[in-house]
Amino acid sequence: MADAELLVEVAGAVATVVIHNPARRNAMTAGMWRRLPELLDGLEGDPAVRALVLTGAEGTFCAGADLGDLDDLFDGGDLTLAVAAEERLAAFAKPTVAAVRGACVGGGCQLAVACDLRVAAADARFGVPPARLGLVYPAPTTRRLARLVGPAAAKHLLFTAELIDTERALRIGLVDEVLPPDRLAARVDELTAAVAARSQLSVAAAKEIVDGRADEARIAWWHGQVRASGEAREGVAAVRERRPPRFGWTPG
Incomplete structure (x- = not known):
């Protein structure tokens, strides 16, 4: 198994894409950003798949973009690998659920927001750190975040780059449900089974x-x-x- 890759598991009507880069807290490399739209194309075309779950390996959702790929990811302004992957995920024709544990930061939060639903373990933390790095968050990403949580909450996340807990994330609409960590997997299974049956x-x-x-x-x-x-x-x-x-x- 490669250190940094996207893993795909299909069980019945539900496909799960696992962000796997545990040595970097599941940071997304340039190769992983490139790979995600290809995986989504294949899963969207599979008639057996009725819902998709996006999650991270080993108790962490995704700590963001791998900063070693900074030039690849940010030299293009809004035309970046990360934005292309985000837009493809948002346009996926079937329901998508982000199952979030641990850190969901930067590019990880970008991917979670592009999903239809977000279910989080109580230990999850969310943040949007471009202001800490001197970067401009892409316009499509910024607008999607603001549509989800509202302008004021989006500005708080963007201006401060603070991490927020699940209580605040639930209050502002960044997540839809918060579960004890040991209940997250079962709830995601229940939710996707219900969607697949409709x-x-x-x-x-x-x-x-x-x-x-x-x-x-x-x-x-x-x-x-x-x-x-x-x-x-x-x-x-x-x-x-x-x-x-x-x-x-x-x-x-």
Whole structure:
């Protein structure tokens, strides 16, 4: 096993991408940033995968970008490897969950914010440190953070570069749930199992609409898919018959 790599595990309908660079607290190297969009392309195209979990190895989510790759990562302004990976993760067509333990800082926080949901162990810590390093946080990344937590909370994180605990992260909306460390894995399994059991048509449409990527024509297309697929008829029948639904729609 390489010291710095992204590991992929697929169990049933859920794919897990593990950030693995334990010697550097799972810092993302240039090679890892390049690799992430390629992995996501493959997982998005796998019809068996209905949800994706992003997490870190050995009790740490990700301590940020590997500063040994500073020139590769920051000479391009907003056109960096990290931003490209973040944008690909945000555009992933299936639900994404960041499962966070320990440090979630800089590039790690960037990746967590690009996920749809963030579930954290109580020992997690979050921070955005460019002001400590004399760097300008990329504009797409800054805007995504501000949309999630609001302008004031984003400015606090960006201006101070302070680490915040999960209590504050939950209060400002940076995370959705906080669990005891020994409950995190089970809760992520519960959450992804619930998502995987739902109508993938409903889930995919909701993600596009919430993310602002569906125009009127696309929304009309989604409603057409409801009529053509029979998903709603199956859902209603399942409720009436008090049985689990047998949804069959897949992206095509």
